[in-house]
Amino acid sequence: xREKRFRRRAARVFATIFALIVVAMVGTIVAFPVAxxxxxxxxxxxxxxxxxxxxxxxxxxxxxxxxxGAVTEARKRVRDVYGQFESDPRVLVCSSxxxxxxxxxxxxxxxxxxxxxxxxxxxxxxxVIASHELSHIELHHRVGFVRFLSGTIPAWFDEGLAVLVxxxxxxxxxxxxxxxxxxxxxxxxxxxxxxWSKRAGEDSHLYAAAACRVSExxxxxxxxxxxxxxxxxxxxxxxxxxxxxxxx
Numbered sequence: 001x002r003e004k005r006f007r008r009r010a011a012r013v014f015a016t017i018f019a020l021i022v023v024a025m026v027g028t029i030v031a032f033p034v035a036x037x038x039x040x041x042x043x044x045x046x047x048x049x050x051x052x053x054x055x056x057x058x059x060x061x062x063x064x065x066x067x068x069g070a071v072t073e074a075r076k077r078v079r080d081v082y083g084q085f086e087s088d089p090r091v092l093v094c095s096s097x098x099x100x101x102x103x104x105x106x107x108x109x110x111x112x113x114x115x116x117x118x119x120x121x122x123x124x125x126x127x128v129i130a131s132h133e134l135s136h137i138e139l140h141h142r143v144g145f146v147r148f149l150s151g152t153i154p155a156w157f158d159e160g161l162a163v164l165v166x167x168x169x170x171x172x173x174x175x176x177x178x179x180x181x182x183x184x185x186x187x188x189x190x191x192x193x194x195x196w197s198k199r200a201g202e203d204s205h206l207y208a209a210a211a212c213r214v215s216e217x218x219x220x221x222x223x224x225x226x227x228x229x230x231x232x233x234x235x236x237x238x239x240x241x242x243x244x245x246x247x248x
Contacts (some may be wrong), residue, residue, distance in 0.1 A: 078131055082224075134165075165219070
């Protein structure tokens with residue numbers, strides 16, 4: 001009798017644990033669909049296209065070639081600044097807005113998630129958007145998760161650098177122009193991402209101002225090498241303000 005009661009009790013315990021796991025998984029999928037999509041792209045109607053790139057199954061053959069071209073060029077732009085990739089994020093590409101909303105993209109053109117993944121909407125499948133987000137991913141990966149979350153890298157520097165890496169014509173003059181700045185500002189630029197997002201919605205010049213500031217800093221300090229030195233120092237615990245000022 002005791003053995004039977006023990007087995008029944010153990011079965012109830014295991015059933016309860018299993019139920020809690022299922023509830024937790026369902027809750028994660030509902031609350032954070034992008035996390036589930038990153039873990040299991042095929043569960044969200046995506047299929048492998050190339051190395052760590054997944055696209056919606058309904059994507060036409062010519063559109064698939066466009067995705068490969070855009071991602072390849074985006075990776076090149078990031079590599080031109082950083083020398084090489086240390087991160088290896090998944091790239092999830094939707095060909096429909098329904099897919100993009102389903103995986104948690106909302107109304108954006110593209111989104112990065114720490115150093116884990118980049119998701120692109122049908123409106124974001126181009127080298128500018130992709131390289132902008134890949135710049136965030138590479139920077140966050142090199143700085144490290146804890147330092148990234150603690151705001152070690154100011155939002156204005158993160159965003160300004162991403163504009164430069166992506167060579168975004170909305171906020172920069174063309175390559176080859178002596179002065180690439182389209183807008184200068186001596187005002188304090190937002191350090192935190194929340195403040196950045198709030199102000200970016202109100203100030204159409206914010207990205208251009210940040211890109212200008214980072215561009216001029218790079219020009220004074222040796223170009224792409226200054227970025228790599230600063231990021232290396234910050235990843236080792238040097239405060240951003242010190243690394244930013246001390247760059248040669």
